[in-house]
Amino acid sequence: MDFQIALLLGQDGLTNGAIYALLALALVLVFAVTRVIFIPQGEFVAYGALTLATLQAGQLPATLWLILALGAAVAALDGAQALRHGAARKLPRILALNLAVPLALWFLLASTDLAGLPLVAQVLLALAVVVPLGPMIYRLAYQPIAEAPVLILLIVSVAVHVVLIGLGLLFFGAEGTRTPAFSEGTLELGATTLQYQTLWILAISAILIVALYAFFGRSIYGKALRATALNRTGARLMGISTTMAGKLSFTLAALIGAFSGILISPITTLYYDSGFLIGLKGFVGAIIGGLASYPVAAAGALLVGFLESYSSFYASAFKEVIVFTLIIPVLLWRSLTTHHSEEDE
Amino acid sequence: MRSSANDYKNDKRAAARHAPQPVNRKDLYDSFTEETLMKHKKLIAALLLALPATAALADLTVGVTVSATGPAASLGIPEKNTFALVPQTIAGQKVRIVLLDDASDTTTAVKNAKKFVAEEKVDVIIGSTITPASLAMIDVAAEAETPMISMAASRAIVDPVDAKRRWVYKTPQNDAQMSTAITEHMSNSGVKRVAYIGFSDAYGEGWANEFAGVAQARKIEIVANERFNRADTSVTGQVLKIIAAKPDAVLIGGAGTPAALPQKALKERGFKGTIYQTHGVANNDFLRVCGKDCEGTFLPAGPVLVADQLPAGNPVKKSAQEYVQKYEAAHGKGSVSTFGAHAWDAYKLLEAAVPVALKKAQPGSKEFRAALRDALEGVKELPVAHGVFNMSPTDHLGFDQRARVMVRIEGGAWKLVK
Numbered sequence: 001m002d003f004q005i006a007l008l009l010g011q012d013g014l015t016n017g018a019i020y021a022l023l024a025l026a027l028v029l030v031f032a033v034t035r036v037i038f039i040p041q042g043e044f045v046a047y048g049a050l051t052l053a054t055l056q057a058g059q060l061p062a063t064l065w066l067i068l069a070l071g072a073a074v075a076a077l078d079g080a081q082a083l084r085h086g087a088a089r090k091l092p093r094i095l096a097l098n099l100a101v102p103l104a105l106w107f108l109l110a111s112t113d114l115a116g117l118p119l120v121a122q123v124l125l126a127l128a129v130v131v132p133l134g135p136m137i138y139r140l141a142y143q144p145i146a147e148a149p150v151l152i153l154l155i156v157s158v159a160v161h162v163v164l165i166g167l168g169l170l171f172f173g174a175e176g177t178r179t180p181a182f183s184e185g186t187l188e189l190g191a192t193t194l195q196y197q198t199l200w201i202l203a204i205s206a207i208l209i210v211a212l213y214a215f216f217g218r219s220i221y222g223k224a225l226r227a228t229a230l231n232r233t234g235a236r237l238m239g240i241s242t243t244m245a246g247k248l249s250f251t252l253a254a255l256i257g258a259f260s261g262i263l264i265s266p267i268t269t270l271y272y273d274s275g276f277l278i279g280l281k282g283f284v285g286a287i288i289g290g291l292a293s294y295p296v297a298a299a300g301a302l303l304v305g306f307l308e309s310y311s312s313f314y315a316s317a318f319k320e321v322i323v324f325t326l327i328i329p330v331l332l333w334r335s336l337t338t339h340h341s342e343e344d345e
Numbered sequence: 346m347r348s349s350a351n352d353y354k355n356d357k358r359a360a361a362r363h364a365p366q367p368v369n370r371k372d373l374y375d376s377f378t379e380e381t382l383m384k385h386k387k388l389i390a391a392l393l394l395a396l397p398a399t400a401a402l403a404d405l406t407v408g409v410t411v412s413a414t415g416p417a418a419s420l421g422i423p424e425k426n427t428f429a430l431v432p433q434t435i436a437g438q439k440v441r442i443v444l445l446d447d448a449s450d451t452t453t454a455v456k457n458a459k460k461f462v463a464e465e466k467v468d469v470i471i472g473s474t475i476t477p478a479s480l481a482m483i484d485v486a487a488e489a490e491t492p493m494i495s496m497a498a499s500r501a502i503v504d505p506v507d508a509k510r511r512w513v514y515k516t517p518q519n520d521a522q523m524s525t526a527i528t529e530h531m532s533n534s535g536v537k538r539v540a541y542i543g544f545s546d547a548y549g550e551g552w553a554n555e556f557a558g559v560a561q562a563r564k565i566e567i568v569a570n571e572r573f574n575r576a577d578t579s580v581t582g583q584v585l586k587i588i589a590a591k592p593d594a595v596l597i598g599g600a601g602t603p604a605a606l607p608q609k610a611l612k613e614r615g616f617k618g619t620i621y622q623t624h625g626v627a628n629n630d631f632l633r634v635c636g637k638d639c640e641g642t643f644l645p646a647g648p649v650l651v652a653d654q655l656p657a658g659n660p661v662k663k664s665a666q667e668y669v670q671k672y673e674a675a676h677g678k679g680s681v682s683t684f685g686a687h688a689w690d691a692y693k694l695l696e697a698a699v700p701v702a703l704k705k706a707q708p709g710s711k712e713f714r715a716a717l718r719d720a721l722e723g724v725k726e727l728p729v730a731h732g733v734f735n736m737s738p739t740d741h742l743g744f745d746q747r748a749r750v751m752v753r754i755e756g757g758a759w760k761l762v763k
Contacts, residue, residue, distance in 0.1 A: 012581035174418030175630035312582030317572040
């Protein structure tokens with residue numbers, strides 16, 4: 001292996017690592033706030049990319065019907081609950097958010113020439129279709145059992161994952177798609193060449209990470225999420241709604257997942273089920289961070305990316321084995337260094 | 346699947362003809378006390394009514410298991426679609442097709458096969474889509490003495506024809522036939538050094554072994570041997586290693602659209618040599634995903650892929666065109682894939698063998714299943730979508746070199762290499 005190959009592999013590892021890092025951050029965020037190990041995180045990657053591909057083919061994405069259906073279910077549940085509690089004044093807001101917005105989106109999509117739109121508009125529309133799935137899934141699957149033990153939440157996650165995979169096959173079919181790059185071409189950089197899409201991925205990942213940092217450090221909602229993550233009961237006593245915190249964290253997770261998918265779909269072919277493996281690698285990163293530390297999780301995800309890239313050169317047949325075996329020494333190290341507290345079951 | 350009022354009448358006649366009923370009604374009554382009987386009267390009545398429907402003995406019953414979901418869905422879905430297009434009677438005998446999905450999962454495929462044998466009393470099993478599932482189903486089929494036609498590629502499914510594999514047939518070409526076609530083309534075009542990159546699963550390993558065998562015979566050196574996963578987002582590492590080995594050509598052992606990933610990566614890194622793919626990529630989704638990076642790629646394939654370009658004298662031309670027209674009439678132009686044609690060929694085998702077996706016994710009996718097995722073994726010179734079947738007691742695939750052609754991708758379409 002000469003220097004140039006090492007450089008190319010490093011670049012490849014960094015690109016994939018950046019995506020894994022984003023997903024690891026989303027996983028840590030969701031777990032810290034809601035104690036949910038969010039296995040369906042990867043599905044948002046596939047849904048985001050495939051929805052964008054459908055839009056670019058000039059068709060209505062089937063995910064639109066999913067948010068219409070889920071929106072109706074959420075509106076029915078929330079509406080019934082509001083009426084039971086005699087809070088009819090909440091109804092217009094519930095209906096507007098869960099029924100009117102998806103319907104408006106439908107009319108918008110149905111009335112525009114989707115294939116002819118500029119890429120930025122297509123990306124925004126794809127995000128608008130996929131991201132609402134996050135809070136809706138939280139409302140339907142997790143909110144009713146928000147106080148349940150971690151194990152039950154994990155089992156529900158598995159169920160949601162299986163449902164989303166099945167729907168993915170139904171919506172997008174078994175074959176994969178690629179989307180065009182944000183900007184074509186390559187950049188000569190000394191001994192190596194960089195694709196512009198790689199630069200996009202690195203830049204946007206960095207921007208997203210900084211934005212998340214600012215969000216948690218500066219904004220009131222970010223602080224509320226942090227407070228909920230630290231101490232749910234304490235946060236509730238301070239007037240922070242844990243339901244709001246849960247929905248917000250799922251919205252962010254869906255946004256990060258869908259956007260990651262849109263970022264990598266120009267450099268690889270994505271299938272309805274490819275999100276799972278990508279999400280799992282982000283999960284390995286999140287585990288390295290103990291599902292608690294954002295910087296360590298991001299660094300762990302980058303490590304996964306590099307490990308994957310270099311092992312694919314040296315021993316391609318054992319690549320996945322090497323990546324996932326990484327979890328064993330990490331768990332060993334964590335179990336030896338952290339103090340086990342009984343209340344965590 | 347297809348049940349109607351007529352079925353019921355047929356079933357009754359059949360029930361009278363065949364003495365051993367699944368459940369003896371008298372015993373069933375005796376086992377209940379008077380009170381429970383009163384309580385469950387409605388339920389029992391419903392159960393008894395339902396009994397004949399589960400044992401439809403007069404029709405020819407075909408149990409089909411395909412991988413319509415899971416990793417092999419892109420192969421299983423066209424197969425599933427094909428069974429909706431096949432004729433519903435064979436030699437005047439009504440055919441009842443029971444179609445189940447095994448989700449590309451070995452355990453589910455075996456469960457389906459057991460269900461076919463125990464509950465549906467099928468006369469023949471068709472399936473499954475993929476090799477591991479088909480291999481696991483062999484035991485069930487052999488034990489129940491029911492003929493089975495697999496739509497998966499590996500030679501191990503039908504070779505060697507032993508006590509169990511007596512009952513097993515398959516329709517896709519062996520990997521060896523296809524890899525011989527590739528090495529022949531390679532040595533004719535002066536390729537000496539070849540790099541291989543394939544799936545890290547049974548498909549990729551199978552091709553690696555087959556190819557290594559035939560390449561040695563033709564003095565082609567394999568300079569790199571890499572693996573990648575169907576779900577990989579990057580193959581940069583493998584591709585860099587391949588390019589560093591300076592091969593004249595690269596063979597990609599993958600199936601469906603994932604096989605486009607190494608090819609795109611090779612082009613991106615400036616690889617100038619010839620690229621070969623396997624017949625696993627022969628569907629139009631591959632062309633769509635791979636785009637201009639696939640120009641000039643060579644692959645061996647079943648003749649059905651280029652049915653219209655076959656010379657007029659080719660024995661396969663007519664039978665292949667028949668399938669293409671049927672499928673495209675139902676699913677639109679350009680929708681046909683070679684995988685669905687394997688299902689079509691399996692049914693063609695039945696259409697040839699069932700009339701012979703009917704002379705010996707009636708469907709639903711052990712004798713009929715044995716007769717059908719013998720009849721399948723006797724199929725000779727049967728042109729189908731993928732080639733011409735010539736079965737024998739030692740060959741339960743029965744394809745010769747007429748079952749493969751070399752194809753080149755030109756202008757985003759498949760072109761027959763003359």
